[in-house]
Amino acid sequence: MAELHDDRPLIEPFAVKDCAVIAIATARRAVTVHELLDGIALIPPESLYYHFFTGLLQARFEEPEYNNDFAGWVANQLHDSQLAEQLAVVDPTSYSDPEALRSVLLEIIQVAIDGTERLSWLRASRPFDFVRSQIVIFDTGRRAANVAELATLLPELPAESIFYHFIDARRREPLGRDDFGPWLECFGPQTAPLVESLANVDCYFDNLAGLKQRIVRCFEEHPEAAS
């Protein structure tokens, strides 16, 4: 590991990106739980992504009761709190393969349909509109050559950078990790507690401003990582 430490000048600076998401309607709608089931079975993976994550990029005025669009719609439109809770507890970051995530959702909904006849008869007053997205990745021009520089940069980063490096990264990184961890590990074993601390941040319950604060706090609590 000491060798890694000595190689510091060769470590590529951390290039800070940010992003914007543009929505594309699928024109597919659901007003019943069966149509929701059919929709989830047929939509492209990027549509699953949109309905789980893109809400984080939008302005939030209060704590959302449910953390993905499917659960929120079942709760607010079909008024089935049991199915809503079962959908809300699905953690998309646990699934590196979107098809595995899709299977879990389909199974939960099918079991709920089989379990109660009432659910099949419910109709929403406002349909669920399935949407997919394209994501544009921008270079902010900001670079961090070492851990201390990244710690200094973090508080001023836009929310979209946090989204890209901490949430979107989980789809890009083979092991479903954020972008900071693998880069920090290049600086040697003293960064391990910081990397672990970042890995323990639950990215699913904060808005992006809150998430940024948590990440900044991780860096503050581990000054040894920059030594």
Added chain:
Amino acid sequence: MTLLERYAGVAGHDVMEHLRQLAGLLEGASVVHVNATPEGGGVAEILTPLIPLSRELGLDATWEVLEGSPEFFACTKRIHNAVQGQRTVPDAAALELYDEVNARNVRRLTPMLEEADFVFIHDPQPAAFLRHLPQRRGRWIWRCHIDASHPEPRVWRFLREMVAPYDASIFSLPAFVRPLPHPSYVIPPAIDPLSEKNQDPDAAAVKATCARFGLDPERPLIVQISRFDRFKDPVGVIVAYRLAVRFVPGLQLVLAGGGAADDPEGAEVLAEVRAEAGDDPDIHVLELPSRDDLTVNALQRAADIVVQKSLREGFGLTVTEGMWKGRPVIGGDTGGIRLQVVNHHTGFLVSSPEGAALRIRYLLYNQQARLRMGATAREFARESFLLTRQLREYLTLMVALRDRAGERIRLG
């Protein structure tokens, strides 16, 4: 100071950097926007600043206006209403005229349209352009600014035939989208923070506007700015005012709107509104020239509450305008207003004159809530509904169409 620098001062440097990076990929591209009216209405308001900003970013952007007769605009108004759900169908002669006028305009603009890299056709009026232009080089995008969620079926079949061959369409909300054989992007419209309508006027201008229309600045004021159109429910606003004024003595109401060249129904609705207002001296029905943006700005700033009690609404730019001025908005629970008015945070969504009256009373009774919601509304407008965000999405769409991009477009 350049235009880009001025927008950066309001919208922030990050979004301007996004615009530069996207525009860098499109440098020199010719972009033609076509709509039906040079002034009045939301589309003209958006295009007025969009063209110079696009040009400063290095695009060769131009704006063409369709030329039509009053009979043509009467037909397109019916198409417009039918797309928004009214059970009305233009007769065969009117539809023939629609097609002829489109063909004539295409002949007038053929070289430009054939050579353009991107053509944005706004709304149904010029939607038939593409069918009259067999040779085209660029990508064509149909921008639908209205709520097409429940169209009159025969009119939609007619229109669908026109728009299906486009390369993409744009709607303001996912709920407005009809199935089409190309990607349908969802891009909410936006306001221009630097326009005369939205920049900060001095207090004297607001005071002078109040004096000009006989408004008492010491008494509460509610304002609805919109075309005199039945979908905007101006009569419903008067009913709400009458219910509220019993509890808020001295309440004043302004209903102000400009005409638009493509809206032949305006005069008829204006007469209905004047009849409903009767001789109440505190109901001010104002017919404003379509470019009197400083007056609109001053009226919105003079208001304690901005109202947009639409029954159907594509998006409702006047909602964003009110929010940008730090006013809570009472809006009809419909269409794009739902995206802007977040209940108890930026205003209230209502479904009846009674609901509007109740919220008017609440906000005028509770000054703290009114000011808090107004401040939240302004920040929400800054974050979500400024022209810079809209242009970023238009540029993204252009890059995506040109490069046949997949899910990810990597610029950095």
